[in-house]
Amino acid sequence: MGETGKGTAAQDRDSLSPSMLLPTEHRPRIIVIGNEKGGSGKSTTSMHIIAALLNQGYAVGSIDLDARQGTLSRYIENREASNLNHDMGLLMPQHRRVYISEKATDQERKAEDEANLEEAAMSLWANDYLIVDTPGSDSYLSRLGHSLAEVLITPMNDSFLDMDMLARVAIEQEELKLTPSTYSQMVWEQRQKRAVDRQPPIDWIVMRNRLSHIDAKNKRDMEVLLGHLARRLQFRLAPGFGERVIFRELFPKGLTLLDLENQRTGVQMSMSHVAARQEVRSLLKAAGLTEERA
Numbered sequence: 405m406g407e408t409g410k411g412t413a414a415q416d417r418d419s420l421s422p423s424m425l426l427p428t429e430h431r432p433r434i435i436v437i438g439n440e441k442g443g444s445g446k447s448t449t450s451m452h453i454i455a456a457l458l459n460q461g462y463a464v465g466s467i468d469l470d471a472r473q474g475t476l477s478r479y480i481e482n483r484e485a486s487n488l489n490h491d492m493g494l495l496m497p498q499h500r501r502v503y504i505s506e507k508a509t510d511q512e513r514k515a516e517d518e519a520n521l522e523e524a525a526m527s528l529w530a531n532d533y534l535i536v537d538t539p540g541s542d543s544y545l546s547r548l549g550h551s552l553a554e555v556l557i558t559p560m561n562d563s564f565l566d567m568d569m570l571a572r573v574a575i576e577q578e579e580l581k582l583t584p585s586t587y588s589q590m591v592w593e594q595r596q597k598r599a600v601d602r603q604p605p606i607d608w609i610v611m612r613n614r615l616s617h618i619d620a621k622n623k624r625d626m627e628v629l630l631g632h633l634a635r636r637l638q639f640r641l642a643p644g645f646g647e648r649v650i651f652r653e654l655f656p657k658g659l660t661l662l663d664l665e666n667q668r669t670g671v672q673m674s675m676s677h678v679a680a681r682q683e684v685r686s687l688l689k690a691a692g693l694t695e696e697r698a
């Protein structure tokens with residue numbers, strides 16, 4: 405992991421009034437999907453939110469800030485290919501990838517990251533929604549992305565190991581001690597920055613992903629601990645997604661659980677698909693992203 409030296413981290417914070425000049429009027433509603441762990445379902449969740457909003461008739465822009473890995477971009481390319489090759493008639497977002505700057509100096513990299521994200525966001529500004537997928541590691545570009553969030557959705561794998569993405573948990577003298585992680589601190593900083601800029605606060609939603617039905621006790625313990633964390637770090641807990649193979653099966657066709665009513669997809673809805681779709685809908689409802697227009 406690329407550890408930023410202390411000096412650099414402090415400088416990063418100091419220059420966190422980025423010079424991104426985004427208009428305040430006619431702004432799309434911006435949903436950022438983020439956490440600092442790979443493989444927790446950010447890109448999968450992003451694609452499902454995009455499809456849900458498109459299917460509700462909204463114009464949706466999407467930005468892949470994890471452009472090198474490019475999972476969301478490939479998901480969208482697969483969707484495009486399904487339309488071209490199989491005439492599925494799937495609704496498409498307006499999509500942009502933003503690569504992290506590779507300029508020589510820290511200052512140049514930041515300036516380029518800001519300029520690139522600003523340009524991408526501006527090109528999508530006319531949409532009703534902007535969905536921003538982020539990489540599973542800290543970077544200035546990822547932080548800039550988080551600074552745009554009106555709603556931040558953090559999927560986390562359903563294990564105690566993944567909880568340290570939010571906070572370090574210890575028991576000292578029979579008291580629960582929670583130390584916010586660098587990610588939680590970063591979210592807190594973006595919240596402060598938005599308050600200074602008089603922007604609406606970030607509604608932070610944490611959802612558990614890949615829930616298994618095996619260990620009920622483990623599940624209850626997680627719930628209790630997450631409840632503590634939610635109060636301490638000020639996020640809301642939303643219903644999560646179960647561990648289901650369907651999520652992996654839909655990717656190559658660029659499909660989501662919210663597209664399967666479309667007969668041209670050729671996917672037969674099973675009971676498990678219906679249950680999975682219900683989970684996605686519950687998340688959308690919790691995040692205020694369902695039918696009724698804002």
Ligand SMILES: Nc1ncnc2c1ncn2[C@@H]1O[C@H](COP(=O)(O)OP(=O)(O)O)[C@@H](O)[C@H]1O
Pocket residue numbers: 441442443444445446447448449475540613614615645646647648649651652655
């Ligand atoms: N609920 C789930 N059940 C089963 N597999 C899942 C689930 N959520 C995500 N996956 C799979 O896990 C892998 C990583 O998901 P992805 O969305 O790319 O995570 P991230 O963007 O956080 O790295 C993908 O292969 C995806 O299909």
Ligand SMILES: [Mg+2]
Pocket residue numbers: 446447448470473475476537538539
């Ligand atoms: Mg991803």
